[in-house]
Amino acid sequence: MTAPLLEVRNLTKQFGSGRTLATAVSDVSFDLAEGGALGIVGESGSGKTTTARMVMGLERPTSGTITYRGEDRTAPPRSAREWKRRGREIQIVFQDPYTSLDRRQTVGDCLAEVVRLHFPADREAVRARVEELAQLVGLDDRQLRALPRALSGGQRQRVAIARALAAEPRVLILDEAVSALDVSIQAQILNLLTDIRAEQGISFLFISHDLAVIRQICDDTIVMRFGEVVEQGPTERVLDAPEQAYTQLLRDSVPQDGWDPLAGPARF
Amino acid sequence: MTTTSIVTQAPSKKMRPRLSFISGIGLTGQISFWVIIAVALIAAVGPYIVPADPNAVDLEYAYYPPSQWFWLGTDASGRDIFSRLIVGSRTALLGPLAVVAMATVLGTVLGLVAVWFGGWVDALIVRVIDAIFAFPGILVAILATALFGAGLPAATIALSIAYTPYIARIVRSAALRERNLPYISALQVQGRHGFAISARHILPNVSGLIVANATLCFGLALIDLAALSFIGFGVQPPTADWGAMVGGGMSGILQGEPLEAIAASVLIVITVAAVNTLGARLVQRSESRA
Amino acid sequence: MTATHRSTDAPLLSVEDLSVELRVGEEMRTVLKQVSFSIEAGQTVGLVGESGSGKSMTVRAISRLLPEGAQTSGRIGFDGLDVLDLRGEALRKYRASDVAMIFQDARAHTNPVRRIGDFLTESMILNGKIGRKKAEQTATELLEAVGIHDAARRLKQHPHELSGGLLQRVMIASAVAARPRLILADEPTTALDVTTQAEVMAILKRMQQEYGMAMLFITHDLELAGAVCDDTVVLYAGEVVEQQQAKRLHHDPLHPYTAALVQARPDINQRADRLPSVPGHPTTAYEAPAGCAFAPRCRLAQERCRETKPELVAIGDHGESRCVRAVELRGTLLMSGTTPLTADTEEAAL
Numbered sequence: 001m002t003a004p005l006l007e008v009r010n011l012t013k014q015f016g017s018g019r020t021l022a023t024a025v026s027d028v029s030f031d032l033a034e035g036g037a038l039g040i041v042g043e044s045g046s047g048k049t050t051t052a053r054m055v056m057g058l059e060r061p062t063s064g065t066i067t068y069r070g071e072d073r074t075a076p077p078r079s080a081r082e083w084k085r086r087g088r089e090i091q092i093v094f095q096d097p098y099t100s101l102d103r104r105q106t107v108g109d110c111l112a113e114v115v116r117l118h119f120p121a122d123r124e125a126v127r128a129r130v131e132e133l134a135q136l137v138g139l140d141d142r143q144l145r146a147l148p149r150a151l152s153g154g155q156r157q158r159v160a161i162a163r164a165l166a167a168e169p170r171v172l173i174l175d176e177a178v179s180a181l182d183v184s185i186q187a188q189i190l191n192l193l194t195d196i197r198a199e200q201g202i203s204f205l206f207i208s209h210d211l212a213v214i215r216q217i218c219d220d221t222i223v224m225r226f227g228e229v230v231e232q233g234p235t236e237r238v239l240d241a242p243e244q245a246y247t248q249l250l251r252d253s254v255p256q257d258g259w260d261p262l263a264g265p266a267r268f
Numbered sequence: 269m270t271t272t273s274i275v276t277q278a279p280s281k282k283m284r285p286r287l288s289f290i291s292g293i294g295l296t297g298q299i300s301f302w303v304i305i306a307v308a309l310i311a312a313v314g315p316y317i318v319p320a321d322p323n324a325v326d327l328e329y330a331y332y333p334p335s336q337w338f339w340l341g342t343d344a345s346g347r348d349i350f351s352r353l354i355v356g357s358r359t360a361l362l363g364p365l366a367v368v369a370m371a372t373v374l375g376t377v378l379g380l381v382a383v384w385f386g387g388w389v390d391a392l393i394v395r396v397i398d399a400i401f402a403f404p405g406i407l408v409a410i411l412a413t414a415l416f417g418a419g420l421p422a423a424t425i426a427l428s429i430a431y432t433p434y435i436a437r438i439v440r441s442a443a444l445r446e447r448n449l450p451y452i453s454a455l456q457v458q459g460r461h462g463f464a465i466s467a468r469h470i471l472p473n474v475s476g477l478i479v480a481n482a483t484l485c486f487g488l489a490l491i492d493l494a495a496l497s498f499i500g501f502g503v504q505p506p507t508a509d510w511g512a513m514v515g516g517g518m519s520g521i522l523q524g525e526p527l528e529a530i531a532a533s534v535l536i537v538i539t540v541a542a543v544n545t546l547g548a549r550l551v552q553r554s555e556s557r558a
Numbered sequence: 559m560t561a562t563h564r565s566t567d568a569p570l571l572s573v574e575d576l577s578v579e580l581r582v583g584e585e586m587r588t589v590l591k592q593v594s595f596s597i598e599a600g601q602t603v604g605l606v607g608e609s610g611s612g613k614s615m616t617v618r619a620i621s622r623l624l625p626e627g628a629q630t631s632g633r634i635g636f637d638g639l640d641v642l643d644l645r646g647e648a649l650r651k652y653r654a655s656d657v658a659m660i661f662q663d664a665r666a667h668t669n670p671v672r673r674i675g676d677f678l679t680e681s682m683i684l685n686g687k688i689g690r691k692k693a694e695q696t697a698t699e700l701l702e703a704v705g706i707h708d709a710a711r712r713l714k715q716h717p718h719e720l721s722g723g724l725l726q727r728v729m730i731a732s733a734v735a736a737r738p739r740l741i742l743a744d745e746p747t748t749a750l751d752v753t754t755q756a757e758v759m760a761i762l763k764r765m766q767q768e769y770g771m772a773m774l775f776i777t778h779d780l781e782l783a784g785a786v787c788d789d790t791v792v793l794y795a796g797e798v799v800e801q802q803q804a805k806r807l808h809h810d811p812l813h814p815y816t817a818a819l820v821q822a823r824p825d826i827n828q829r830a831d832r833l834p835s836v837p838g839h840p841t842t843a844y845e846a847p848a849g850c851a852f853a854p855r856c857r858l859a860q861e862r863c864r865e866t867k868p869e870l871v872a873i874g875d876h877g878e879s880r881c882v883r884a885v886e887l888r889g890t891l892l893m894s895g896t897t898p899l900t901a902d903t904e905e906a907a908l
Contacts, residue, residue: 043751044722058453084459092457094450102451104472114458152839153609160454167458182608183778187822187835194832209752216824216833239826253756254826255781257808 011064039218097156154185297549370428375435405430476554483547581627604787610842675713723754796843802877
């Protein structure tokens with residue numbers, strides 16, 4: 001059994017101090033296998049986004065460790081050069097397609113900037129790579145020349161995914177990346193992510209509150225609540241045979257056939 | 269066929285103004301633009317083609333009414349008002365331009381640096397800005413004049429420092445909003461240098477605000493410099509300057525010869541209005557395109 | 559005419575051929591095209607659609623909250639009143655006591671510097687002409703009815719001290735305070751956690767039943783609509799494309815777009831190899847092409863779909879559909895399987 005790509009042990013994050021001390025994440029541990037897809041499920045205040053940010057290096061953990069391929073990655077990068085190195089290991093796609101792109105930059109320029117950063121090359125080579133990325137995520141020439149405001153939410157997320165993939169990372173963190181999309185577009189992006197994972201063997205860390213989406217994308221799942229891991233395991237098992245009452249509650253709260261809000265789950 | 273854009277650009281239904289170098293600023297914007305061009309041309313070329321020597325004193329011709337030699341008449345010292353107005357446009361434009369240029373550069377740099385580094389750097393810069401803010405521009409200018417001698421340079425530098433906090437504060441708060449947007453994190457995560465992110469991403473997105481405030485400062489600086497000249501600091505006689513002419517023309521008003529003061533005031537007002545209008549239209553345009 | 563009710567009484571709310579154009583810059587843009595549906599007293603009707611479908615605009619038209627410069631045509635009837643013609647005192651009364659709105663973002667619709675108690679009692683005192691003490695007592699009862707138990711404490715708090723879920727319950731309390739006959743709920747639970755959503759929906763349904771209120775429930779979530787609504791109206795590009803009994807919509811959609819929506823959702827019970835997805839993205843009324851608005855994205859589209867504008871037709875007893883092939887395709891729309899015939903990318907939409 002190969003060592004996991006990403007190992008997180010006892011990760012904790014506290015904000016403030018003294019009387020205003022707030023614990024956002026408490027003693028969280030999990031592994032991400034090479035080529036795997038791990039879902040982090042939770043409601044607001046569960047700490048899932050803070051956890052993801054710590055793994056990305058955007059937040060400094062209070063305690064605990066993060067290891068990538070055996071090397072310590074707990075502390076956030078201190079210089080642009082360190083960030084660049086980290087960027088070739090882990091990348092992130094954010095939730096809001098409207099603010100995750102520079103509104104004054106065309107899509108092509110946005111992608112070219114990142115490609116040049118990691119693979120300095122002449123204009124032709126950069127352009128070729130940008131076109132490759134665009135094709136990978138399903139964007140055409142016209143969209144490459146467009147400004148973000150001319151694109152729909154789904155198209156912008158494709159750009160964000162392409163930008164993240166430009167660095168050729170091995171881990172892609174998707175922080176509620178499809179939550180702000182229309183249902184029909186969400187399906188397209190989920191299919192795209194499945195395809196990318198199959199073709200490139202990238203591992204996913206998929207943050208979401210949507211259990212159905214988690215089922216579709218993730219092999220394994222951890223359930224978080226109030227900063228702690230409540231349950232974890234293979235997605236099928238966690239969703240079909242949860243061991244914890246909270247997980248059962250989450251499952252029962254999802255509207256589906258036969259769900260009657262008035263029958264309602266018991267107040268937990 | 270579905271279009272790929274959610275928001276289609278509305279085809280323009282307005283007739284394009286014929287003489288437009290800058291599009292999208294409306295009729296008032298166009299007019300303002302040409303007024304400024306006109307004043308700039310006059311400032312550049314005018315002094316070489318004035319009908320009369322603006323500094324030629326001849327007391328016999330004091331307060332002469334408008335005539336074919338003196339298109340707007342003469343002032344208390346017999347100097348041609350029209351020529352002096354033309355020559356005066358130089359200091360009227362150069363002075364404020366220098367103030368705005370320096371204040372904008374300094375203020376923008378301070379704002380961006382404060383936002384990017386945060387922490388104690390930000391706290392320090394904010395204190396400095398607040399300290400400068402505490403002193404009214406004109407008082408600083410008078411102080412500078414007292415220390416370094418009267419004249420445009422001292423007044424200009426003093427006003428630049430006094431105006432820097434306006435720009436710095438605005439840039440800082442706008443840049444702070446930008447910096448917290450996810451696309452900045454996305455760039456950081458790619459390994460882009462802070463300098464590059466600030467200059468190539470944050471700055472362009474706050475530039476509309478900077479332009480607006482810079483043009484506002486131009487108008488204010490023009491008035492402040494004119495006021496300084498009016499009270500005898502700033503531009504010194506016999507150099508022609510609109511503000512000085514308003515001041516010098518005060519005695520004329522009392523003697524029933526208001527032309528000098530009025531003419532100079534009108535020119536000040538027109539220039540300030542044109543600059544402010546153009547600035548406002550440019551901001552509108554940049555916001556509608558952002 | 560709705561699919562479930564055949565009462566001979568006039569419906570409480572009747573939207574007839576409602577069209578709305580909005581002013582954007584120099585031009586007018588159509589956002590709703592001849593939308594028609596009705597709600598009986600006490601009934602819950604769901605309005606489902608994606609971006610650009612016009613669902614929010616429909617609700618705003620009914621509550622007369624359209625933006626400046628908007629032009630409407632058609633008729634909205636509320637218990638005999640012509641809503642679009644209401645003015646002055648009649649309009650105020652309509653908004654204050656006949657119809658109530660619950661918005662998606664409770665925080666954006668509450669004044670952060672005023673206390674919850676003021677928020678609740680203000681309109682009561684102004685409209686009901688009752689005293690402050692009585693109003694506060696009513697407010698306390700209302701908060702308890704929506705499941706907020708330390709009501710007295712909450713009344714003194716400000717919005718930022720309450721979570722999103724609690725604040726939404728306060729909004730519901732405020733909305734039902736005047737015992738409106740129709741509640742317009744615009745995605746009231748979209749911004750809430752799923753467990754909170756379940757609680758809030760329970761409260762909303764309970765109050766609705768207790769006070770006999772009708773509800774127009776806007777959502778993008780077909781499953782939620784199926785669970786809480788009697789009938790569902792599906793909007794696409796500003797038009798009604800399907801109208802049917804909510805619970806049956808999932809199993810027997812009458813329009814390809816509805817089928818696409820149903821299939822696009824991942825199943826919480828099992829993973830699919832690929833989600834059946836439709837290329838392109840939802841359009842607005844003013845961007846829609848001639849002919850059927852959904853045709854460019856529809857894998858069942860034929861020539862006639864692109865050439866002629868389909869009408870909304872009744873499909874037997876079950877509902878209505880704006881698809882020329884609806885009768886022919888009846889019952890087969892969900893059987894398309896998981897392989898879309900065209901590639902998944904945006905390019906294929908053109």
